[in-house]
Amino acid sequence: MAKAAESSGEPGTTWPRPLFAGLSDISISQDILVEGEFTIPMRSHIREFDSSTLNESVQNTIMRDLKAVGKKFMHVLYPRKSNTLLRDWDLWGPLILCVTLALMLQRSSVDSEKDGGPQFAEVFVIVWFGAVTITLNSKLLGGNISFFQSLCVLGYCILPLTVAMLVCRLVLLAEQGPINFMVRLFVVIVMFAWSIVASTAFLADSQPPNRKALAIYPVFLFYFVISWMILTFTPQ
Amino acid sequence: MAAVGDLQFEEFGNAAATAAENPGATTISIEGPGESPTHQAGLPRGSGGEEDDELLGNDDSDKTELLAGQKKSSPFWTFEYYQTFFDVDTYQVFDRIKGSLLPIPGKNFVRLYIRSNPDLYGPFWICATLVFAIAISGNLSNFLIHLGEKTYHYVPEFRKVSIAATIIYAYAWLVPLALWGFLMWRNSKVMNIVSYSFLEIVCVYGYSLFIYIPTAVLWIIPQKAVRWILVMIALGVSGSVLAMTFWPAVREDNRRIALATIVTIVLLHTLLSVGCLAYFFDAPEMDHLPTATAAPNQTVAAAKAS
Numbered sequence: 001m002a003k004a005a006e007s008s009g010e011p012g013t014t015w016p017r018p019l020f021a022g023l024s025d026i027s028i029s030q031d032i033l034v035e036g037e038f039t040i041p042m043r044s045h046i047r048e049f050d051s052s053t054l055n056e057s058v059q060n061t062i063m064r065d066l067k068a069v070g071k072k073f074m075h076v077l078y079p080r081k082s083n084t085l086l087r088d089w090d091l092w093g094p095l096i097l098c099v100t101l102a103l104m105l106q107r108s109s110v111d112s113e114k115d116g117g118p119q120f121a122e123v124f125v126i127v128w129f130g131a132v133t134i135t136l137n138s139k140l141l142g143g144n145i146s147f148f149q150s151l152c153v154l155g156y157c158i159l160p161l162t163v164a165m166l167v168c169r170l171v172l173l174a175e176q177g178p179i180n181f182m183v184r185l186f187v188v189i190v191m192f193a194w195s196i197v198a199s200t201a202f203l204a205d206s207q208p209p210n211r212k213a214l215a216i217y218p219v220f221l222f223y224f225v226i227s228w229m230i231l232t233f234t235p236q
Numbered sequence: 237m238a239a240v241g242d243l244q245f246e247e248f249g250n251a252a253a254t255a256a257e258n259p260g261a262t263t264i265s266i267e268g269p270g271e272s273p274t275h276q277a278g279l280p281r282g283s284g285g286e287e288d289d290e291l292l293g294n295d296d297s298d299k300t301e302l303l304a305g306q307k308k309s310s311p312f313w314t315f316e317y318y319q320t321f322f323d324v325d326t327y328q329v330f331d332r333i334k335g336s337l338l339p340i341p342g343k344n345f346v347r348l349y350i351r352s353n354p355d356l357y358g359p360f361w362i363c364a365t366l367v368f369a370i371a372i373s374g375n376l377s378n379f380l381i382h383l384g385e386k387t388y389h390y391v392p393e394f395r396k397v398s399i400a401a402t403i404i405y406a407y408a409w410l411v412p413l414a415l416w417g418f419l420m421w422r423n424s425k426v427m428n429i430v431s432y433s434f435l436e437i438v439c440v441y442g443y444s445l446f447i448y449i450p451t452a453v454l455w456i457i458p459q460k461a462v463r464w465i466l467v468m469i470a471l472g473v474s475g476s477v478l479a480m481t482f483w484p485a486v487r488e489d490n491r492r493i494a495l496a497t498i499v500t501i502v503l504l505h506t507l508l509s510v511g512c513l514a515y516f517f518d519a520p521e522m523d524h525l526p527t528a529t530a531a532p533n534q535t536v537a538a539a540k541a542s
Contacts, residue, residue, distance in 0.1 A: 229392070
């Protein structure tokens with residue numbers, strides 16, 4: 001690890017200490033030649049022993065990833081302005097959510113009606129191509145978010161709508177009627193608003209300030225279409 | 237008399253040859269297809285009548301056009317090239333939408349709002365919104381019309397979204413392509429003062445489709461008269477925006493060709509709106525009442541047969 005040539009950091013600190021913690025105390029008044037081997041770790045949290053993860057048990061690997069996904073779910077359900085989703089993006093969560101949603105939205109049997117609801121492949125394509133289009137749009141407008149970070153946020157923010165789909169399917173087990181529809185409508189509207197708020201909390205800061213509305217509107221349209229698909233789901 | 241020398245000194249491009257042939261005439265440069273991002277055609281250099289005052293007010297747009305020419309010089313395989321087509325702020329998009337909703341006679345949409353900064357944001361997202369608006373409104377309207385029927389089972393009709401998308405995007409891209417090709421062809425025969433680049437035409441068409449979004453939502457109302465009035469209003473607004481944009485471009489041409497062009501533009505627009513209304517929205521029939529009557533099956537059968 002590189003050490004600053006003059007470091008006036010606190011003596012006696014134990015390793016690991018946060019990266020670059022003592023830099024603000026340094027003032028270098030002349031050019032100092034620094035040589036040696038520099039390694040700068042890319043992740044913000046340093047593993048205790050930098051060994052490869054090949055040797056650990058499968059359960060460890062899966063639990064670690066599941067915990068990361070679960071942590072991000074919590075961030076979506078209680079959206080605050082944080083950049084956890086952006087910093088440690090992953091696409092597992094969006095995949096799980098998309099597959100769940102598509103499975104629940106497809107019709108229970110291959111029926112002969114021509115104009116039915118969306119099929120699994122259609123939902124899948126809409127979610128992923130919609131997310132890609134919104135990401136491209138945001139980048140073209142000059143946002144400084146990376147491609148996969150944006151996909152990650154958009155995918156994770158489908159979580160409230162997936163919950164709405166679950167609730168709707170449960171409500172549909174009861175008898176049909178206007179009350180049934182009203183309950184479903186209310187749930188879908190609330191979850192739709194939740195999705196928008198969550199994704200705006202994560203995405204809004206990365207847009208140039210005079211184009212925020214232009215970048216947020218496609219997100220609104222995207223979640224609106226998904227909400228419409230959820231609301232109009234009718235079981236056979 | 238040094239008139240020829242003066243004229244030649246003022247020429248741009250390869251118009252010097254024509255200036256030598258016709259020393260008394262003013263020559264106008266006509267851009268080719270490859271130069272569309274850096275065109276200067278929005279600035280009329282001829283002596284058009286009412287365009288003179290706008291010409292005087294266009295001094296700063298002269299500089300912006302030069303700057304625009306410098307901006308859009310990335311090669312087409314880089315990301316920055318496509319970013320230049322999204323170089324609009326929120327208020328600019330709102331202004332352009334407002335301009336498409338309130339056509340003012342004599343004001344050209346392209347000259348007033350686009351000013352050599354055509355964007356692809358507006359056309360793309362207005363078309364996307366329109367696709368979903370038509371599909372969803374059509375579905376909702378059919379549901380409300382057939383609400384009381386015992387034999388009706390609601391289906392979300394998801395296939396119609398892809399059909400709507402094909403229609404709307406084909407209209408918004410192929411018709412401007414055809415129109416641009418046609419205008420280029422006429423420009424090679426007749427010197428026109430005003431000519432538009434392909435992106436500007438796409439831009440005008442995209443923004444002119446905005447009026448159809450609230451129209452599609454209002455088409456849910458299951459009254460024939462209301463729907464046709466809405467068609468008239470929407471057609472009037474967007475048709476006039478298109479007509480007023482393209483009239484200066486064909487005005488110098490043969491009278492009949494100019495009129496035929498404008499009529500074709502409006503006719504295609506009519507075809508789009510009437511076609512969408514007919515295909516996505518079922519006709520509301522007068523004997524459909526949402527309450528169950530004494531012989532619902534017979535009423536439904538009679539209505540369906542008519």
